Amino acid sequence: MENHYAIVTPCYNENETIIKFLLSLEDTLRNIPYHFTVVVVNDCSTDHTLDLLSKFRFKANNLKLDLLSLRVNLGHQGAIHQGLLYAKGLNVDKFIVMDSDGEDDPHAILNLLVHQEADIVHVVRGKRNERIFFRIAYFFYKLLFRAITKKDMNFGNFCMINRRVLNAATHTSFIHFAAFLSKVRGNHAYITCDRQKRIGGESKMKTSSLIYHAFKSLTEYAEDLLMLFLKLFIFLATCFVGLIGYIFYQKFFTDDAILGWASTMSVGLFNTALIAIGFYVIGIILLNISHYRNISSREPLYERIPSKNEHEYLTIFLDA
Structure with missing residues (x-):
């Protein structure tokens, strides 16, 4: 559908943070002439995240919430993959992937929408708010990635892709979404946006997580x-x-x-x-x-279940 976009965002134990993020998203997008289906993937949260999400509704007419709740924890990248599998069935041609903790600035979406001709629009990370040791570790990670792949890894999951790229991502699966996108041939466009502070809570990306994340990105270049x-x-x-x-x-x-x-x-x-x-x-x-x-992971593994008040949300059933 023309002027209709899907926004895929994973979350895990975000509590009120995810609601604040959705309100920020609504405040940014409510007055533009586009429609958005926001696909929130709850990655088996153990707090009140799912309860809060199941009660949330956008007030703006151009935003609609589809909630996916995973039965087992698949991790950040697995949650993105499941969200893309679901978004594949939506009647849209452009898909935006972003984090739900507020570090990915919703205002950058307005700049993403300008690049309609691109297969992939990457959001290059500008200034960061992490501690100095984390920034140093991230700098050396980018050097290592560059030395092995001959490509720059200066962007994360925040991006906009077209249906051709979506089909490739859901057909072959991926371990590290950003690294996977860096391999895709096509028209790549780039915008720069500073990383924002988390809306609430502590960042789940510690230095040890960065190291693990780095190995996963290199796995895409096996x-x-x-x-x-x-x-x-x-x-x-x-x-x-x-x-x-x-x-x-x-x-x-x-x-x-x-x-x-x-x-x-x-x-x-x-x-x-x-x-x-x-x-x-x-x-x-x-x-x-x-x-x-x-x-074996190409098929979507979800079932549509009606929720209270005649609204609907989705629950993914995965065999452990």
Whole structure:
């Protein structure tokens, strides 16, 4: 439907924060000539988040709330994936993904809507409000990502995608949404927006979470990592062959051979090469396992259930 957008936002144990976010969203979008279906994915919250959401209704005529409640906790990325699976069935062509804690500024949506021609519009992160140690860790993470993938990771989940990209994301699944989008071929556009302070509560992204998040983003580039290990193996194998040749030269053609050092270095290089090729083989196996697992995760796993007062919300039923 023209001028109709879906906004997918996951939440976990947000309590009043999610309501404040939705009110902020409504205040920003209520007077523009577009319609929005806001898909909130409750990731198995253990507090009062679901109760608060089930009672919430937008007052603005151009916003509608669809609530998804996961039976099991899938994590932030899994919740986004389920939200996209549901949004795929909506009669819209543009899909916005953002966090619900207030750090993704709803006002940036107005700038996203300008780039109608783009397949993906990324919201590049400007100033951040995290502690200095977190910002330093994030800086080195971006350097590592750049070194391995030759791409910049200066954006997060906040973006707008078209249906072609949505179909790709829901067909193959993903582990890290932003890293997945960085691989998608097409017309990419970028806007910059400062990260806002959380509306309430504490951030769930600690330094340890950032490290785990970084590994997940690199998993999206598993082929590049495997090639890195393969190149390392080839380099070490070449060094090993060269060292063996040098050992024979020293032993049979000179009197400069030092007992023990050559064999020690050879064993060390050989073991390192074995480790490198071992990582490569294990990576190939895991990559294929992940591929077949993703095939089984393409179908949406939700059921529509009527709620009180003749309103509806959705509950996802997943087998543990």
